[in-house]
Amino acid sequence: MSATATTIKSKGNVWDGGQSPLKASYGKLMMWFFLLSDAFTFSALLITYGLVRYAHPGYEGSADAFVSSQEYWPIPEKVFEAVPFLHGMHLPLVFVGIMTFILIMSSVTMVLAVEAGHRMDRKDVEKWMLWTIIGGLVFLSCQAWEWGHFIHGTDAGTLAKFLVNGELITETIRGANLTINEYGPPGFAAFFFFITGFHGTHVASGVVLNFLIYYNTVTGVYDRRGHYEMVEKVGLYWHFVDLVWVFVFTFFYLV
Amino acid sequence: MEETTHVQPQPVDKAKIKKIWVTAGYMAAITILEFVIAFTVPLEMAMTRVSIFVLMTIVKAFYIVAEFMHLKYEVKVLVWSILIPTVFIIWMLIAFIYEGAAIYEIRF
Numbered sequence: 001m002s003a004t005a006t007t008i009k010s011k012g013n014v015w016d017g018g019q020s021p022l023k024a025s026y027g028k029l030m031m032w033f034f035l036l037s038d039a040f041t042f043s044a045l046l047i048t049y050g051l052v053r054y055a056h057p058g059y060e061g062s063a064d065a066f067v068s069s070q071e072y073w074p075i076p077e078k079v080f081e082a083v084p085f086l087h088g089m090h091l092p093l094v095f096v097g098i099m100t101f102i103l104i105m106s107s108v109t110m111v112l113a114v115e116a117g118h119r120m121d122r123k124d125v126e127k128w129m130l131w132t133i134i135g136g137l138v139f140l141s142c143q144a145w146e147w148g149h150f151i152h153g154t155d156a157g158t159l160a161k162f163l164v165n166g167e168l169i170t171e172t173i174r175g176a177n178l179t180i181n182e183y184g185p186p187g188f189a190a191f192f193f194f195i196t197g198f199h200g201t202h203v204a205s206g207v208v209l210n211f212l213i214y215y216n217t218v219t220g221v222y223d224r225r226g227h228y229e230m231v232e233k234v235g236l237y238w239h240f241v242d243l244v245w246v247f248v249f250t251f252f253y254l255v
Numbered sequence: 256m257e258e259t260t261h262v263q264p265q266p267v268d269k270a271k272i273k274k275i276w277v278t279a280g281y282m283a284a285i286t287i288l289e290f291v292i293a294f295t296v297p298l299e300m301a302m303t304r305v306s307i308f309v310l311m312t313i314v315k316a317f318y319i320v321a322e323f324m325h326l327k328y329e330v331k332v333l334v335w336s337i338l339i340p341t342v343f344i345i346w347m348l349i350a351f352i353y354e355g356a357a358i359y360e361i362r363f
Contacts, residue, residue, distance in 0.1 A: 054355030121264035
């Protein structure tokens with residue numbers, strides 16, 4: 001009835017209404033829960049990779065004598081050992097290490113952009129967003145090269161048995177696609193394409209989002225709005241992409 | 256556009272910026288350490304390698320989620336609503352790896 005009655009706050013429970021118990025905006029919360037669901041998707045892919053890997057025999061014998069075969073699961077660092085412009089050199093994991101470093105650095109520049117947004121410093125947000133976008137594009141280019149190399153294969157190739165017209169023939173195969181795979185059992189290439197491809201799609205859409213944020217910053221949208229919270233929300237997505245890569249790096253390339 | 260020129264950026268908090276770079280430094284150090292282990296610990300010691308790599312991945316994941324994504328500084332309810340559902344991932348991991356080993360037993 002009276003105006004004063006509505007201003008009295010309930011002291012009992014923060015969940016009774018009238019305040020935000022999680023102390024975060026709607027958009028930020030929804031971004032967190034979207035990322036949680038995305039984490040389930042990525043874990044399903046990586047864990048299924050684990051299942052299929054465990055269902056195949058591993059390579060036995062000394063690591064130095066390793067050759068690719070469809071009979072057993074490959075040792076990842078024997079597969080991913082090529083670096084652009086250094087053809088024929090044995091450099092295990094160097095290129096993927098560089099990629100990991102690029103993505104972590106672009107995550108750092110994103111944190112710096114968010115920090116600049118808190119200070120309402122447009123020039124700094126512009127600078128760090130631009131570095132983040134560049135980092136994302138460089139990572140995507142690296143991944144394009146990695147895919148290209150994986151698809152074209154090595155000079156040596158692998159002997160594989162095929163059933164043609166009821167006869168078993170042996171043939172040298174090079175590279176990998178959805179039907180042949182020189183590196184190991186067919187599942188290995190399928191998972192490589194699916195997991196790194198799904199992650200790459202996330203990076204690509206992250207770059208698009210980052211560019212939108214950059215565009216809005218330059219045109220002064222956030223200055224007029226009075227806060228830079230959009231940078232934070234997209235930042236959360238970008239860090240998540242980095243987080244996923246940390247797991248892909250360990251479970252696909254290192255282990 | 257006129258009104259946007261009035262926005263005055265606040266001064267830089269040097270300690271905050273330093274903390275970001277220190278966290279980045281930790282993560283770079285862990286990644287370098289992973290490389291050292293990848294090249295020095297022989298491939299035959301699979302269990303040792305895997306456990307070290309998994310442990311370091313969890314440390315890196317902690318830094319990304321807690322510091323970069325700022326989850327450490329959020330309200331406790333929010334932290335738990337994000338972390339508790341991930342037990343399903345751990346359950347799935349155990350179930351699927353067990354299943355994979357069972358498939359292997361049948362096939363070979």
